Amino acid sequence: MTAMDQIIEANEYEAASITEGTTLREGDIAVSNRMGSKTCFARSCLWSKSVDGHVYIAYTLSPEYNELDEKTIMKGMELIEEDTCVRFVPRTHQRDYLDIQPKSGCWSYLGVRGGRQALSMQTPDCMSSGVAAHELMHALGFVHEQSRADRDNYVTIKWSNIWKDRLRNFEKFKTNNLDTPYDYGSLMHFGMYAYSEDGDPTVVPKTSWSVQMGQGYGPSRLDKFKINQLYKCG
Incomplete structure (x- = not known):
């Protein structure tokens, strides 16, 4: 299966749902319909770059994940970090960050939205490092x-x-x-x-x-x- 095959299966059969006023485009990209919300669809809203040349993306992992789930998600992060300047770091004080939760289905917003930003990795349906990397690439600003x-x-x-x-x-x-x-x-x-x-x-x-x-x-x-x-x- 491709990563998207797994995502489609999880999202269609588990009836992926996100917060009110938000819809899924292309099957797994969350888009807010609220007035005044930041829209980045098909254009790039980039995470900020550090003076050392790296792009540090802060994240939190839900305590609902078990150790294997955490390792799977972090492996997806490592796959992106390899040969790129992107680095995923546990959140300490950062204003903008990914809040990775086992919500319904596998989905992410596109690019950086500002503040807390949900990314869903339902367990066990979305649990593969490829799916994690796919959703993280959406968060970086990439469409399909x-x-x-x-x-x-x-x-x-x-x-x-x-x-x-x-x-x-x-x-x-x-x-x-x-x-x-x-x-x-x-x-x-x-x-x-x-x-x-x-x-x-x-x-x-x-x-x-x-x-x-x-x-x-x-x-x-x-x-x-x-x-x-x-x-x-x-």
Whole structure:
């Protein structure tokens, strides 16, 4: 399963729910509908960078998690930290921070919102380091790979095969692609059968059907390169 396959399964069958006035876009990106709320969808709201060149993201973990859950989430953090300037640190006094909770489903807001920021990792349904890294990449400011404005050059969306009430999850946006090539192997890419109504493919690569789209292991080489580009890691 790709990370997104696992997320879809958790969110659809566990009826993912978030706070009132907030909806999920693309299946796992929380977007607030409240007046005056900070909106970062399809554009970047970046975490601040330290003078030492690192981007420190403070977090808290719910006491409801057991030791194995904590290790899984922290492994997802380590996967992002490797070869990037991002560092996840336990919160002490920081104003902006991720509050990671076992709410219903797997989801995250996009980019930094300011203050306490919820990120849901339901246990056990969302518990894999790949899913943790996927949601953390949303928190860093990344949408799904097949949402890129140029995605039609690389994949075909089979609209007739998608659940009718999930068509909106396949929109594309005017994204900042950071001058990077399309990444079929991105941790942020939907799998071939995402939201399939009848078991037929919903996302088909234009290069070859043998191309693996999405995965569940962690950020790809290009994912990490994009993190470094977005945050000017040097």
